Amino acid sequence: MSNDTQTIMLSALQHYAYCPRQFALIHVEQAWSDNRFTAEGNILHERVDSGAAEQRKGTRYERSVMLKSQRYGLTGKMDLLEIEQSDPLKYLPVEYKRGKPKIEDWDRVQVCAQALCIEEMRETNVTEGAIWYWEVRRRENVQIDEALRATTMAAIEAAHAILASGKTPPPTDKAKRCRACSLVDLCEPDLFRRDHSNAYVEEIFSGIDKEFID
Incomplete structure (x- = not known):
């Protein structure tokens, strides 16, 4: 990364992995905007961080x-670092989440990014x-x-590209994710999906550009 590249918070990579539009909105x-899930997550992290x-x-x-x-x-704060006093030392990053384990890699991407930082720093x-998932205590x-x-690393590169462009992507096509997102009212994904005017205008200008090129 060049020196003028914007720094991304580690927690932001989970936002990107969940939904690139959510990442850009934030x-x-x-x-x-907080909802019950984010509020409970904040309380959990306050407890963890206080130890x-x-x-x-x-x-x-x-x-x-x-x-x-x-x-x-990248920059940010990790919840817990376990250091096994072996030779060499063994480092294990631990992230606390309020929900439950997921099939998708949203949370694992954040842990992997923490590991990349530890590798570079140590x-x-x-x-x-x-x-550690609070909801299931597992x-x-x-x-x-x-x-x-x-x-x-693909998520890191894509997140940096969004920051550099300053543009907010369209909503994810996984509508189920929108219902759990605290930004759903600000994002208005259903309205965006019904509004095809942006795509129509882009198609028109694309045709004009092609005409001039030809």
């Missing part, structure tokens, strides 16, 4: 750890992380494998 248009560092059975637990990556243009290799292991790394 991080380009600076729009935000002090501690050592138990050969593992150190550090909370509210600040991370950054110049290579990928000059190490991170092979796994974890997500911890899910995350393998930081090549497939997840590729997905995460």
